[in-house]
Amino acid sequence: MMALGDRDAVSAAGGPERHVPVLLNEVLEWLAPQPGKVVVDGTFGAGGYSRALLARGAKVVGIDRDPDAIAGGQELVREADGDLILVPGQFADLEQHARASGFDGVDGVVLDLGVSSMQLDEAERGFSxxxxxxxxxxxxxxxxxxxxxxxxxxxxxxxxxxxxxxxxxxxxxxxxxxxxxxxxxxxxxxxxxxxxxxxxxxxxxxxxxxxxxxxxxxxxxxxxxGELHQAAEALGAAERILKPGGRLVLVSFHSLEDRIVKRFLQDRTKTRGGGSRHMPEAEVPPATFEMLTRKAVEAAAGETDVNPRARSAKLRAGRRTEAPARDLDIHEAGVPRLAAFHGLGG
The missing domain is CATH 1.10.150.170 (Putative methyltransferase TM0872, insert domain)
Incomplete structure (x- = not known):
């Protein structure tokens, strides 16, 4: 197991890296990682969340679609001594990646849906x-x-x-x-x-x-x-791979992402089907999640002062129930219908 001492979470994950993980202490609070728990970090980036999860004793499956992030994470893989599996791929496929890594169920999934500051900082990547x-x-x-x-x-x-x-x-x-x-x-x-x-x-x-x-x-x-498609598909994948009691923590950075996350959690935690005095209550499937955050969690002033990226961040979290996973229509979840282009959009 990786040992990082008793530094606080921000120090443990930040270090000299260019990318400072947003809402890290809040992510750890809602994920509640412990020794023996398995957590999927679907947006590995510079490894900020993963490093902090490892420091709490968890095993981590890290996923990133950026080859530079996978290459940059190899040192942390070596330091983790078997507790970190780093996978190149899309977080929409996190269920398959977890199963291929030997886990048919996991205790937590965390996704940071924003673009990495590393990508923004590199002019040759063309994001900025x-x-x-x-x-x-x-x-x-x-x-x-x-x-x-x-x-x-x-x-x-x-x-x-x-x-x-x-x-x-x-x-x-x-x-x-x-x-x-x-x-x-x-x-x-x-x-x-x-x-x-x-x-x-x-x-x-x-x-x-x-x-x-x-x-x-x-x-x-x-x-x-395809970021909105990815986000919606990842929510469905997390629902399928999380064990009962497993936790889903999502950090979004703009209204489109947050709307998809909010709509998904509201739908999956719903226990009543509305109705009125004129119409009977509609039946709803059993809730697949319990809502952990009544409203979106935002960064405190101290964090936004040192990390401007945190100003627009919103965290939402849910805990998996024992109800079976449901099918997900990504467009009903809030993904706009757009013309496809060379395999993009749709």
Whole structure:
């Protein structure tokens, strides 16, 4: 077993890493890891959650779709001496990854649904409009890139992607400006696209600290990586692999993710089917989870002061019951229907 001493959770997981795990102490509180427990860390990243879970004596199955994260985690695998299994793959497939690692049931699942700050910090990954780099945004570093989407997606579909996934009110203006520009020259770099969006939208004096391209870049990243599909599928997978009493802890960073998480937990913890004096109560399937967090848990001021990424974070948690897992319709769970592009979206 890995020994990290008695440092507090933030110190244990943070160290010299560039990525500071968000809401770490709260994640540990709701997961309640103990020696002998098995936890799936579906978004391994820089290993912040996994390191803290190992320090509490848990065994961890870490999953990440980013080859850089898998390579960077090998030192922690060696330090953990058998208590950490690190798997390249998507967290939507966490059930299969857990079973392939030798666990037919697990005691906890944790997912940090935001993009890693490591990815944002590396200009060559193309996630950020603050640093010039190729317009890429692929977490798995394979498949269609953001440049492919921007340059080839029909304008009507581009409007829906930016409007629905970026919640950009002026998606039509942005998409048509992109369409005009790409007919002259295909987009290649992040700043090239960001500068165009800034010209279209301008800068709001009330929101001077927020770049006008923020929502469009969010939309492209979510679309390229199928993030909402992944999140919804992962919830269903967690429901199937968690043992009775097992805990599901989810940290989301924008309203689209949180809406899916909230809707899933509300549906899976429901014990009554509504009804009225005119209509009988509808039957509902047995609840598959108990709600652990009555409302979303947010970061305290002390954490947001040192880690701005935590400002938008929301944590929700549930505990698995003995009821059988149910089928999940990802669109009913809140995933928008979008046109597919080279295997993306849908």
């Amino acid at each position: 409009f603050l640093r010039d780099g190729p317009l890429d945004m692929r977490m798995e570093q394979a498949g269609p890139s953001a440049a492919d989407v921007v340059n080839e997606l029909p304008v009507r579909d581009l409007i829906r992607v930016i409007g629905l996934l970026g919640e950009e009110k002026r998606a039509t203006s942005v998409a048509h400006a992109i369409d005009r520009a790409r007919q002259e020259k295909p987009f290649e770099g992040t700043l090239e696209l960001a500068n165009l969006i800034e010209k279209v939208l301008g800068r709001s004096p009330k929101k001077a600290q927020i770049h006008p391209a923020t929502r469009t870049f969010q939309a492209l990243r979510i679309y390229v990586n």
